[in-house]
Amino acid sequence: DAGVIQSPRHEVTEMGQEVTLRCKPISGHNSLFWYRQTMMRGLELLIYFNNNVPIDDSGMPEDRFSAKMPNASFSTLKIQPSEPRDSAVYFCASSDLTPLPVRSYEQYFGPGTRLTVT
Amino acid sequence: GNSVTQMEGPVTLSEEAFLTINCTYTATGYPSLFWYVQYPGEGLQLLLKATKADDKGSNKGFEATYRKETTSFHLEKGSVQVSDSAVYFCALRMNSGGYQKVTFGTGTKLQVIP
Numbered sequence: 001d002a003g004v005i006q007s008p009r010h011e012v013t014e015m016g017q018e019v020t021l022r023c024k025p026i027s028g029h030n031s032l033f034w035y036r037q038t039m040m041r042g043l044e045l046l047i048y049f050n051n052n053v054p055i056d057d058s059g060m061p062e063d064r065f066s067a068k069m070p071n072a073s074f075s076t077l078k079i080q081p082s083e084p085r086d087s088a089v090y091f092c093a094s095s096d097l098t099p100l101p102v103r104s105y106e107q108y109f110g111p112g113t114r115l116t117v118t
Numbered sequence: 119g120n121s122v123t124q125m126e127g128p129v130t131l132s133e134e135a136f137l138t139i140n141c142t143y144t145a146t147g148y149p150s151l152f153w154y155v156q157y158p159g160e161g162l163q164l165l166l167k168a169t170k171a172d173d174k175g176s177n178k179g180f181e182a183t184y185r186k187e188t189t190s191f192h193l194e195k196g197s198v199q200v201s202d203s204a205v206y207f208c209a210l211r212m213n214s215g216g217y218q219k220v221t222f223g224t225g226t227k228l229q230v231i232p
Contacts, residue, residue: 004161042224043162043207048217055217091161095218106152107220109161
């Protein structure tokens with residue numbers, strides 16, 4: 001398997017522009033996570049999907065952020081409008097959270113998208 | 119709520135030195151515990167795990183033992199290499215509201231110098 005795929009790997013945009021980050025989870029995984037990593041706040045969980053349904057979006061910073069998972073093989077994280085403080089590395093991770101039989105529930109991370117908002 | 123506390127870095131060691139990175143946790147119930155490693159420019163990858171008290175996780179010369187009495191899961195390696203330079207994250211997983219929630223620590227940067 002190719003692992004979790006994220007695109008783009010790097011994104012530089014101007015304040016006020018819309019940014020869309022994309023993620024393809026590992027085939028067969030039923031859960032998907034979006035994280036944000038910064039020096040100041042470390043690794044933060046933004047939103048978590050299970051079977052394409054958002055389960056916990058309490059980490060989404062504000063209404064400028066939105067995430068969708070239209071099918072099991074694709075998710076997007078959108079920021080509109082973007083601000084300089086959104087500059088960070090955004091990671092997507094996927095996992096198989098099927099409860100039975102017992103799984104490791106290991107999260108597999110993508111390589112991340114480095115976003116710079118000027 | 120659940121939380122993970124790691125020692126602050128960076129930790130700088132000479133090659134072949136002994137490594138300990140401390141991790142303690144707070145959780146209601148019996149979590150599973152993990153160490154993830156992040157190499158420069160990459161995402162996190164699972165290094166080792168332990169799912170119940172007294173379990174020892176091990177991989178690539180790294181070890182960590184699940185200590186319920188001290189709520190700890192310290193990472194150790196007997197002889198570090200330059201290639202071990204990375205950021206290490208301690209994490210716990212608990213069932214929360216019917217689903218598995220993972221809580222990460224803030225990460226500890228390790229620098230190994232030749």
